[in-house]
Amino acid sequence: MNADCIVIGAGPAGSCAARKAAQRGLKVLCLEKEKFPRAKPCGGALSINAVKTLDCALPAYVQEGFAYGIRAHYGARVLEARRAQPIAVLVRREVFDTFLVDKARDAGAVVHTEEKVLALEETPHHVTVRTTRGEYRCAYAIVAHGAQGVLNRRLSGPSRTGTRWKAVTHREAASVLWPSLRSKDPVLEFYFDAYPNGYGWVFPLRNAFSIGVGGLHGGPLSTRKAFLNFMRRLHGPKHSAYRGGTIPCCGIASVLGTQRTLYAGDAGGFGEAFSGEGIFYAMRSGQLAADTIADAMKGSIKGPLPQVYRSQCLQVLGDNLRYAAFFARWVYRFPGFFVSLFARRPVWAQEFLGIPLGETTYKHFLLKRFSLGLLGHSGP
Template sequence: MNYDVIICGAGPAGSTCGRLLARRGLKVLILDKARFPRYKPCGGGLTGKALGELEPGWEKLSEDSTREVIFYHRQERPINIVYQQPVIRMVGREKLDAWLLEQAAAAGATIRDGYRVTAVAETATGVTIYGEDGSIFQGDFLVGADGARSLVRKSLPFNTGTAAGVTLECEIPVDEGVLAEYRGRVHLSYGGIPAGYGWIFPKGDHLSVGIGSFTRQVKGLQRYFQDFCRGMGLKIPEGIRCRGAVIPAASGKAGTLHTGRAVLAGDAAGLVDPFSGEGIYYALRSGRLAAEAISAALAGQGGLEDYTKKIHAEVLPSLHYAWRIARVVYALTPVVHRLVAANPEVARRLVDVLFGGDTYEDLWQYLTGRYAIFRLAR
């Protein structure tokens, strides 16, 4: 069958792109190897920027509203930052992603979940998708939104400079008495794992607990996870399964994210915050920008190079400054933690960037204007 646009990957980037294209009257096919709803290793925190990209109705997905962020160094020396208004909303990724995919279907996109793509080909006039079951789909344009291990990225001549890290996450059921102690609070502990941190996020009837590192060279992830839980006073019940995932980490130099007939979005494009690991906002944003570029190309009003240009202009500058800050923080975590403890304004500005609307560039200018350890990293 022929489509105007084929999208590989039904996560936030793919579903957002598919919804917006279908609403413009285009014939859209969304493919994903998983059947939805499906589990996704992720802390599931929606920042203010991410909420701004969602349509009304997300409120029903919220499982907790966080007003307090607590930073630790190696699970010790907590620094509490309290807000009057929520700074982050907690959701289950299986529910969020299913909701976004339902919106795409309601807009008119064709959904084929449980469909494994085995090969992708591109010509000057279109793209061809080959499935494990022998089926073939053809389209005018392709969106690779198929995650950090993107088959689309590997198959076509993109020029991306994405590094990768690893994460391990599990959902721990706890009774209401224990859960009440965590409600409204995010716990972030730095220094316990190289180039990364551990987190505890409260959800509906459980805690999302995980660790992540922005270097794949880290060894013994399970040991780091157990040390983190032990230090935070958490016991992992028998039979609880922890799941790992690869996370891309942009440096602000994502390269070329388009070919003649295809673009990359979300994790496939490496659009993940290299300091916090947050990727939902960048998936939603890049899915929207991909839809705009493809719509213009189909109308003869531009080419896919406009998508790469917009990502470079509107997304990458922030990620570049996040990468610069991350280099300092993860190399000198004890020093930075003491600095933050001595100056709560630094912590508040950091939270405003991580979960609010402030930019990493503003934070970088603030830090380099006051602290030598950041000026030396320029």
Template sequence: MKVWDAIIIGAGPAGCACAYDLASAGKSVLLLDKAEFPRIKACAGGLTMKTVRALCYSIEPVVRQSIDRMVLEERDSSRIPVKSRKTICVMTERSELDAFCLAKTIEAGAVFQRIQGITGIDERADEVVVTTQDTVSRGRFLVGADGVNSQVRRMTSDSPWFRKAFAIEANIPRHALDEDLVFDFAPVASGYGWVFPKRDHVNVGLYSLDADEKLNRTRLSTYIANRFGNSARPANFIGQHAGFGAAQHHIDRDRVFLAGDAGGFVDMLTGEGIYGAVISGQSAAAAILSDLNQKALAKESFVRLTENLRQNLGIAERIATSFYANPQRGFRAMKMPLLRSAILKGYADGLNLSVLVKTARRLLPDRA
């Protein structure tokens, strides 16, 4: 039986980022997923520029709209417009993005197969055996990039560190080229509503860290009607959990690694998941390459390569807890030009959050 250099479960942004780098380096990669692509996937589809730059290829063919301004709305109905000289983020449709990235990954040399589900994972001294309902595959390493409900995580990790939030979204057909990107902190106590323009439609959703919020289709429909009027006709309602906890995860497996939502690499403050998916997937690839090339053990490399990301996610969790308890504090910061610039840079370009926290404490010592 063929022994692959790596088996990757999940062909979303994390899995494709990992598989692309390994295949591009000439390694044998088996990429497995239950879905047929293009697939419907709950995701607002916004990619910050740090994410766009992290990818190893241009995604211009699937960019719907580029955004250089946004509006933050407070619970007291005040609005803070934010404008940048550079692009803050780009809008995509997740089904188009995933299919595009998978095609690029297959072009790089990865082998893609659909599966019905994983029934067993056996990590041995020098390989991992993955059993599905269809077949048995052997690989030197296994990467679980199979989303928030990861089978790989459940089969290989004692995961009290892992936590979930929830979001629900829908689309409204309308001309959206002049529509602002909006984060609205009024409708959800421990989260926000969003409006993401995508040329021929607007993606609208609600995100919450609190399971008691009970976000559902009725609540989102009410929010849409209040915001856009009763004539708005939302469609394609879909909900999805997001995975957190990478900052608290003690990585202890030698040949099995978790990436993206499966590994809790979502930013709790913003709900951004694709950046963490790409970086953690690429880190898993680099760690595997270091081991295959006999430079360093994969586990040691993966811990080191994800350290900065995991630290930032830990800081984001602490900021989220403070911010959602008292959003007015964050809005005071956004009204200060220096802090607003730092916050925008952190969101769009990946400023280290420890620097942002130190700046906030210096400028707002009694509020930080």
């Protein structure tokens, strides 16, 4: 099969890229090595900002519940902040990702699962993709196969000058952990003393909790050991199966593609350094990559393909990714101070919840509150 665009990977970045490219009138093939539905290490909190990125409603069967705020812990210090409207939808990735693949198919993209890409060869005129089933040719390709994909090792991929998040996650029946928690409250619960340069989390699903630890790579405590310590703290079962993953947090990488290939999602380093969120940035970067290629097919872009794409990513995602990294450096150096600071200034905490809602960005929030507040401003 020849195509206008081949998308490698059918996670949120790849599925959204395939859907957008098909909606733009391109002949699209999406290749995924796994069988769907498939398990995926993830906390499962889908920000409302990410939901807004979808051009379709999120059906009820995908929704595990809603979170209306956060509760943050550091030792005896506790911060709570809530909004009247949800700040996040809780999902199970095996269900959510399958939904995105189905939407890509509905838009006209051809999706092959259980077909692993082995190599990608680019010429000035086309891209050849070799897989476990055969060989395909296309005008352009989007690499969206995650941080550990085979093409990251064999090609000159994004320049990863940023850092990485390491995380492990686990799903436990609600009945096991309810006695250990205040209640099955519809908030996202964070423990900033559970992992160096990161946090532990407890998110309420429909009949379970999503539990995990994660943070910027390089702390003195292993992620596995931190998770086991956190489960003991929650009085969870002694033997809890868990899965881990890596999230590259490169800001906007200096290299995001070649003449005919673009990188999206974790393959492009689009992880957010403070929270470790990747889904919103994966979906949005996939859409931007598809739009850039569709414009190239129509001859309406000016300049090299990867530079045009990177410029779009800077404009749409740059404020959050760059300023989240700055915020992470300070919060994870002094987590107790920041939990106490936000607890004393509830208006700040309320405004911070505007980030997952898409009302504001890390840049606007930090410039408004910290450039003034930490320099002696005493206003609300």
